[in-house]
Amino acid sequence: MSWLTEYVRxxxxxxxxxxxxxxxxxSCESCSQMILVRDLERAHKVCPHCGxxxxxxxxxxxxxxxxxxxxxxxxxxxxxxDPLNFRDSKKYSDRLKDQRNRSHLDESMVVxxxxxGGHAAVVAVMAFEFMAGSMGTALGEAFIAACRLAILQKAxxxxxxxxxxxxxxxxxxxxxxxxxxxxxxxxxxxxQIPYIVVLTNPTTGxxxxxxxxxxxxxxxxxxxxxxxxxxxxxQDTVREKLPEGFQRAEYLLEHGMIDRVVxxxxxxxxxxxxxxxxxxxRAMSSIPTPGTEAA
Amino acid sequence: MRQYLDFxxxxxxxxxxxxxxxxxxxxxxxxNIADEIAKLSDKADKQLRTAYAKLTPSQKVQVARHPQRPQxxxxxxxxxxxxxxxxxxxxxxxxxxxxxxxxxxxGTAVVVIGTQRGTEMESRLEHNFGMPRPEGYRxxxxxxxxAGRFGLPILTFVDTSGAWPGIDAEAxxxxxxxxxxxxxxxxxxxxxxxxxxxxxxxxxxxxxxxGDRVLMLEHSIYSVISPEGAASILWRDPKQAGAAAEALKIxxxxxxxxxxxxxxxxxxxxxxxxxxxxxxxxxxxxxxxxLPALTVLEPAALVRQRxxxxxxxxxDAQH
Numbered sequence: 001m002s003w004l005t006e007y008v009r010x011x012x013x014x015x016x017x018x019x020x021x022x023x024x025x026x027s028c029e030s031c032s033q034m035i036l037v038r039d040l041e042r043a044h045k046v047c048p049h050c051g052x053x054x055x056x057x058x059x060x061x062x063x064x065x066x067x068x069x070x071x072x073x074x075x076x077x078x079x080x081x082d083p084l085n086f087r088d089s090k091k092y093s094d095r096l097k098d099q100r101n102r103s104h105l106d107e108s109m110v111v112x113x114x115x116x117g118g119h120a121a122v123v124a125v126m127a128f129e130f131m132a133g134s135m136g137t138a139l140g141e142a143f144i145a146a147c148r149l150a151i152l153q154k155a156x157x158x159x160x161x162x163x164x165x166x167x168x169x170x171x172x173x174x175x176x177x178x179x180x181x182x183x184x185x186x187x188x189x190x191x192q193i194p195y196i197v198v199l200t201n202p203t204t205g206x207x208x209x210x211x212x213x214x215x216x217x218x219x220x221x222x223x224x225x226x227x228x229x230x231x232x233x234x235q236d237t238v239r240e241k242l243p244e245g246f247q248r249a250e251y252l253l254e255h256g257m258i259d260r261v262v263x264x265x266x267x268x269x270x271x272x273x274x275x276x277x278x279x280x281x282r283a284m285s286s287i288p289t290p291g292t293e294a295a
Numbered sequence: 296m297r298q299y300l301d302f303x304x305x306x307x308x309x310x311x312x313x314x315x316x317x318x319x320x321x322x323x324x325x326x327n328i329a330d331e332i333a334k335l336s337d338k339a340d341k342q343l344r345t346a347y348a349k350l351t352p353s354q355k356v357q358v359a360r361h362p363q364r365p366q367x368x369x370x371x372x373x374x375x376x377x378x379x380x381x382x383x384x385x386x387x388x389x390x391x392x393x394x395x396x397x398x399x400x401x402g403t404a405v406v407v408i409g410t411q412r413g414t415e416m417e418s419r420l421e422h423n424f425g426m427p428r429p430e431g432y433r434x435x436x437x438x439x440x441x442a443g444r445f446g447l448p449i450l451t452f453v454d455t456s457g458a459w460p461g462i463d464a465e466a467x468x469x470x471x472x473x474x475x476x477x478x479x480x481x482x483x484x485x486x487x488x489x490x491x492x493x494x495x496x497x498x499x500x501x502x503x504x505x506g507d508r509v510l511m512l513e514h515s516i517y518s519v520i521s522p523e524g525a526a527s528i529l530w531r532d533p534k535q536a537g538a539a540a541e542a543l544k545i546x547x548x549x550x551x552x553x554x555x556x557x558x559x560x561x562x563x564x565x566x567x568x569x570x571x572x573x574x575x576x577x578x579x580x581x582x583x584x585x586l587p588a589l590t591v592l593e594p595a596a597l598v599r600q601r602x603x604x605x606x607x608x609x610x611d612a613q614h
Contacts, residue, residue, distance in 0.1 A: 079609065080609070080610075080611070083609065084544050087542065088529040088538075088539075088542065140609070166520070168519060168520055168525055168529060170609075171544045171545065172517060172518065172543075172544065172553065172555050173555070173609045175497060175498070175517075175518070175519040176501075176605065176608045176609065178474075179477050179481060179501060179605045180605050180606060180608065182474065182477045182478050182505075183481060183602050183605055186481060186482065208470035209473040209502075210474050213471040213475070214474050214478060227470070228458065228460070228464070228469040228473065228498070229460030233460045234462060234465065237461065238460075238461050238462060240462065246462070255466050256468075257468045257471060
């Protein structure tokens with residue numbers, strides 16, 4: 001676990017306190033109504049008119065989740081760049097460089113620790129702004145690092161998912177992140193560390209078919225698209241009209257696939273509550289879970 | 296009737312000529328055609344050998360998807376005895392895209408699980424063209440747990456273009472079913488040997504292939520997305536499927552080099568579809584060679600090794 005002993009701890013406090021001019025306007029991506037940028041940021045990018053949840057950056061998400069917006073990011077394991085020497089219309093290595101410059105992130109997952117409602121917690125956030133949150137080797141390693149950190153700190157792991165699916169430019173290495181991240185979840189289960197998944201718009205493909213669906217508690221933001229196969233693929237296959245609200249958070253709730261749909265503004269309080277309840281049973285942790293130790 | 300792939304055309308011509316000659320001979324023309332047939336067969340063999348020695352990735356895709364390739368139920372019939380098919384997810388559904396049950400493999404009691412594509416229209420519909428729904432993956436989980444409880448090794452035969460992308464499948468939680476299936480295989484306290492016999496299509500395949508040993512037939516493929524899918528998304532041009540097949544590194548040979556699979560099983564000349572029996576026996580021999588080293592391991596060691604194997608993937612990947 002060299003990444004843990006070597007990691008640096010950049011303190012990121014008040015990272016997002018930018019000055020926004022009072023008179024700057026924007027419009028809602030859903031209802032098109034005008035909103036003051038300042039009001040939108042205060043509302044954590046939820047439209048005050050229609051309640052539409054716009055997509056935040058990974059750093060915004062971290063700031064909104066931890067108490068007082070304070071957290072410590074961990075350095076994530078380095079992985080071989082472009083293992084397949086992949087090229088489509090553009091070289092994958094160039095694509096990565098562009099994405100890094102544009103997003104100021106190394107990869108599609110950011111991991112931090114801090115407190116939520118006074119409880120220690122590790123949070124992993126998928127960055128949709130980095131290659132559509134696609135899952136490659138770096139993301140797999142980041143997720144496993146987050147699991148290990150949570151086990152080490154005996155703190156729950158909360159993951160915010162948002163992903164278009166597998167990082168096709170890494171071929172089968174991206175597919176192998178499905179079993180690899182699943183092993184991360186199993187390590188959490190074995191250590192009896194609460195694992196809470198917050199599904200955000202969109203969570204599809206290999207991510208939804210691995211660690212995103214294996215939470216002890218499954219929460220989703222309103223209206224989030226959560227799917228294995230995207231609506232267009234399904235439309236092309238079955239050539240039927242898709243049901244109203246198909247593959248949205250509320251649809252999954254009705255179909256028994258998630259526990260709760262929670263508005264963004266209520267998330268920190270909900271998470272604190274869930275963590276408090278799940279960790280209240282700690283006294284039981286010396287009793288092995290049936291089935292896991294038999295292995 | 297043998298179905299030829301387009302790159303097999305020269306072989307097809309030669310073999311058709313041989314068939315014609317044989318028919319003429321039967322017609323009692325009285326000419327000695329043995330020499331001619333021998334010459335032509337020799338030539339056809341050479342053609343086949345040349346073609347199959349340097350198959351491009353997109354030709355491998357065609358071979359892997361060949362309609363006459365042996366399927367899971369062929370392997371089950373030929374390699375296993377006392378096969379007792381088991382059905383249902385115990386949650387209200389049965390999915391015939393995934394077949395499986397109890398059986399004996401060369402004497403050892405096992406649990407077998409496979410994806411079945413079907414052979415003619417009726418059976419293809421019955422098996423949904425080998426594209427499982429959530430209930431299929433839940434049936435698989437049930438069988439894996441059963442195997443675990445009774446200490447039976449698990450053999451899987453994977454051949455699917457992917458999990459079924461349908462409204463019903465999504466409504467019943469395709470994502471969760473796949474994720475949980477992968478989890479269940481990874482936790483199995485018994486040996487798991489997965490063999491990719493045709494097409495290993497993305498998450499729908501990995502959900503049945505998180506094993507101690509993942510073997511691939513020589514001309515099978517295993518990919519995160521179909522070359523056609525990748526071409527239309529990354530190249531924005533479905534005609535680039537050949538380039539995508541190349542770039543994605545989906546052949547058994549590429550995947551062995553990347554250390555993502557554990558072994559390659561040789562196919563008879565011209566592919567498994569030419570001599571199914573030979574291919575099936577080779578698969579049986581490969582499984583028999585791997586099994587003893589796994590059955591001696593304690594369950595905890597087995598699971599630990601399996602995890603370590605997957606965790607090591609990609610950490611030292613080279614070009």
